[in-house]
Amino acid sequence: MLNPFGPHRDAHAPAREPAGATLVVRLDGDLVIATARDLHHRLRVAARRRDARLVVLDFAAAGRFDSAGVAAIALGQRQLARAGKRVELRHLGDHHRAALALIPTTRPAPEAVEEPAGLLERVGEAMLHLRGRWSQLVELIAETGRQTVAVVTRRRRLPAGAFVHQAVTLGVDALFIVGLLAFLMGMTMAFQGTVQLSRFGAGVYVVDLIGLSVVRELAPMMTAIILSGRAGAAIAAELGTMRAGAEIDALQAMGVSPVRFLVLPRLAALSVTQPALTLLATFLGMAGGMVVAAISLAMSPSVFVARIVERVELADYAHGVGKSLIFAWIIGLTGSFFGLSSPGNARAVGAATTRTVVVCVFFILLVDATFATVPALFGGGS
Amino acid sequence: MTALVECRGVSVGHDPDRPVLTGVDLQIEAGEIVVLLGPSGCGKSTLLRCLTGLMPPLAGEVLLFGEPLYQASPDARRALLRRTGALFQQDALFGSMSVSDNVELPLRETTTLPTAIIREMAAMKLALVGLGGLGHRWPANLSGGQRKRAALARATILDPAVVFCDEPSAGLDPVVAAGVDDTFLRLRDLFGSAFVVVSHEIASVRTIADRAVMFAGGAICAAGTIAALTASTDPVVRGFFHRVPAAPGVAAATVR
Numbered sequence: 001m002l003n004p005f006g007p008h009r010d011a012h013a014p015a016r017e018p019a020g021a022t023l024v025v026r027l028d029g030d031l032v033i034a035t036a037r038d039l040h041h042r043l044r045v046a047a048r049r050r051d052a053r054l055v056v057l058d059f060a061a062a063g064r065f066d067s068a069g070v071a072a073i074a075l076g077q078r079q080l081a082r083a084g085k086r087v088e089l090r091h092l093g094d095h096h097r098a099a100l101a102l103i104p105t106t107r108p109a110p111e112a113v114e115e116p117a118g119l120l121e122r123v124g125e126a127m128l129h130l131r132g133r134w135s136q137l138v139e140l141i142a143e144t145g146r147q148t149v150a151v152v153t154r155r156r157r158l159p160a161g162a163f164v165h166q167a168v169t170l171g172v173d174a175l176f177i178v179g180l181l182a183f184l185m186g187m188t189m190a191f192q193g194t195v196q197l198s199r200f201g202a203g204v205y206v207v208d209l210i211g212l213s214v215v216r217e218l219a220p221m222m223t224a225i226i227l228s229g230r231a232g233a234a235i236a237a238e239l240g241t242m243r244a245g246a247e248i249d250a251l252q253a254m255g256v257s258p259v260r261f262l263v264l265p266r267l268a269a270l271s272v273t274q275p276a277l278t279l280l281a282t283f284l285g286m287a288g289g290m291v292v293a294a295i296s297l298a299m300s301p302s303v304f305v306a307r308i309v310e311r312v313e314l315a316d317y318a319h320g321v322g323k324s325l326i327f328a329w330i331i332g333l334t335g336s337f338f339g340l341s342s343p344g345n346a347r348a349v350g351a352a353t354t355r356t357v358v359v360c361v362f363f364i365l366l367v368d369a370t371f372a373t374v375p376a377l378f379g380g381g382s
Numbered sequence: 383m384t385a386l387v388e389c390r391g392v393s394v395g396h397d398p399d400r401p402v403l404t405g406v407d408l409q410i411e412a413g414e415i416v417v418l419l420g421p422s423g424c425g426k427s428t429l430l431r432c433l434t435g436l437m438p439p440l441a442g443e444v445l446l447f448g449e450p451l452y453q454a455s456p457d458a459r460r461a462l463l464r465r466t467g468a469l470f471q472q473d474a475l476f477g478s479m480s481v482s483d484n485v486e487l488p489l490r491e492t493t494t495l496p497t498a499i500i501r502e503m504a505a506m507k508l509a510l511v512g513l514g515g516l517g518h519r520w521p522a523n524l525s526g527g528q529r530k531r532a533a534l535a536r537a538t539i540l541d542p543a544v545v546f547c548d549e550p551s552a553g554l555d556p557v558v559a560a561g562v563d564d565t566f567l568r569l570r571d572l573f574g575s576a577f578v579v580v581s582h583e584i585a586s587v588r589t590i591a592d593r594a595v596m597f598a599g600g601a602i603c604a605a606g607t608i609a610a611l612t613a614s615t616d617p618v619v620r621g622f623f624h625r626v627p628a629a630p631g632v633a634a635a636t637v638r
Contacts, residue, residue, distance in 0.1 A: 036495055249436055
């Protein structure tokens, strides 16, 4: 049979009494957070032993307790009882008795789970002055970098489930609106394009016009502007409200980095969903153009698609998607910055939200203009 | 033995030109319950924010476990703070998490304990503060006193060596407030935790405090055991312990 006590074989070898039905588990050393996992394991193994009827927990050599040790013993006692074993505690010191008295005697059955009240209900009152914005922003970016490294090197984890939750609320839930607006934008572009180009008999070039402008400029920018209003504002409002409820103070006081706990999951979610949404917008924008081309130029969809494949290169897609990644970081960091540095009252949360959208759109257009002009000025690409 | 918490010539305040407290020297030893007293606005809560790593002092040095708190790197500072607990004036529970999840958070974030033990520890601490069976509730569905006690369970879930509490019994009825006091004493006896408590409730102070430090006029004005302070002839201290309204001259000196 598998040795249940692993490295503790000698110190903790189960001493069986003549009756053959008693298992003595000797607890030695401190029963604290650092050793609770091990203790939990030993008691679970003891509960699985078929040959023992009576399990004796011997505290003669046990040292200090903390709540983790008490919890492990409480849990072990219940598991042993469920396995049909009698449990006896021997050589308890007064200190042990006092600590074990922490174990609740009754475990009330949980009632039905109730719905939480909205986050915005708990908006606080204190107003702090905003100052040192710039150094705060630099600090946020630096801390984001540090925590990203810590998470990537597996020294720290993101909170469980946070990435998926954020990816769904910030990205997946925006699928419909981004898709619809991209489709309409493609249609509008195509209408304008056909009207102008047909005057020169160059109607067919509407495909090039739509293909290139949607892939390189319009899809990344439309998506970014929609997400500024949607995701950026949501991040600022949520973090601003958490600031108001002193939740962020609480995290800091616990020694948990608010950036890792709150900002990283949102940034990571946007970094994945925004390029994906941009690609979706690209294809739906082209589809919108294709519909208009089919109606007003009687161009068959297969011709349209063939020409797109011919004229739009992989580098154009990379340009658009790469830009969208930068836009994602602008949105995530701006929202987090204004949210985290919000002084924490209802009006401040509103101001943080508004400012986030304005600043996001400004920087998105600025970066976009830089991307469009700098390579051209220096003789590169486009 | 080094003190758990030590302040050396600390000044605190929001405005560097006008510190609310100056020259604070303070030492908290293991297992001690020390109450910070003083009129509203005298800077007690600001000092507590400074001790919990939320606000650097304007001058002087804060040491936790013998290490300077604000000179440490962010990681080292977090490691120091993990050995302390903080109970805020507002309960500071996460509204998006159930009470149990709130209480379990420090364990989940800073230990590798199995989930079963984490649940058990949270249930135990909730039972200890008198909230057994309410773990599945949302903070918004608890009364103010219950939220305060849930926050106390969260602040003490790691059996911290020292717990900082900002007005733990403010707004609680006397029975619940006595329960909170009793919880402090039990935690101290069981796990040797020290407590630094900002309080106005003289009854509670008499029950729990080993020592009290009184602030007035921007500095420590008296410190010592409760018996010594009760017997003090200093007008400010007398006013506090015997509920004497401040004479006009004294008010000018204490409330700036």
